[in-house]
Amino acid sequence: MGSDDKFLLIRNYDLFAHITDEEYEELNLAHHFIEAGKGDYIYFDSAYHNKLYFLKGGTIKIGYVGEDGKEVIKEIIRQGEVFGQFTLERNNLNGEFAQAYKADVSLCAFNIDDFEKLLKTKPAIGFHFTKQVGQKLRKLESRLLNLLNKDVKTRLVNFLIMLAQEYGNKTANDEQTVQNFxxxxDIAQLIGSSRQTVTTLLNELEAAALVEVSRQQIKIPSVKKLQKSLAVS
Incomplete structure (x- = not known):
């Protein structure tokens, strides 16, 4: 990728959208730009990994390898989100991995020390970064609350609604459409269930005309009706 393409990608990211051309050159942001192919690991053995990443394009899978040797998905990162040591702590990723998922990815990577220096010299970036981390923490809290003391159908419905709220496009009235990635x-691991159970429940929701699922998209004809379905289930 050429330097002009990197410049456009980085400047289109909310965190860096307000810097001047001179600041872009001064901060040497292009130096932090990296790309990875589908299936490549951004990091794997993360015990001493002290970087944070801003995803410019593509999808990242965050997970860990269980005692049985199987991968477990913790989170799916989409374009515009931050991952890695996003709290600016060190050595606390506890063995998680980050992998380019389904397609190539482009991102900005910073060592914690370098990024802390950047925040000290550019308070505006620090302000936007704080907002972004706050949004991420609220998202993680919502996911955790969804896993507590709720049956699988409730967890699935709440997950679909959160998915629509975060990534959906409102097409008509209360209808939401989300690109199916x-x-x-994946859904089963993210809501603490099994693939078979998720498939069965999605089929039930489709039969009730509450969702439409294809390989390309997930459509919720009415978010309100989907939410109300929990009260009568």
């Missing part, structure tokens, strides 16, 4: 296995 998740398999049934």
């Amino acid at each position: 998740l398999t049934h296995e």
Whole structure:
């Protein structure tokens, strides 16, 4: 990728949208730009990994390898989100990995020390970064609350609604359409269930005309009706 393309990608990211051309050159942001192919690991053995990443394009899978040797998905990162040591702590990723998922990815990577220096010299970037981290923490809190003391159907419905709120496009009235970047296995791991159960429940929701799921998209004809379905289930 050429330097002009990197410049446009980085400047289109909310965090760096307000810097001047001179600041872009001064901060040497292009130096922090990296690309990875589908299936490549951004990091794997993260015990001493002290970087944070801003995803410019593509999708990242965050997970860990369980005692049985199987991968477990913790989170799916989409374009515009931050991952890695986003709290600016050190050595606390506890063995998680980050992998380019389904397609090539482009991102900005910073060592914690370098990024802390950047925040000290550019308070405006620090302000936007604080907002972004706050949004991420609220998202993680919502996911955690969804896993507590709720049956699988409730967790699935709440997950679909959160998905629509975060990534959906409102097409008509209360209808939401989301690009489908998740398999049934992905959803199962993210809500603490099994693929078979998720498939069964999605089929039930489709039969009730509450969702429409294809490989390309997930459509919720009415978010309100989907939410109300929990009260009568």
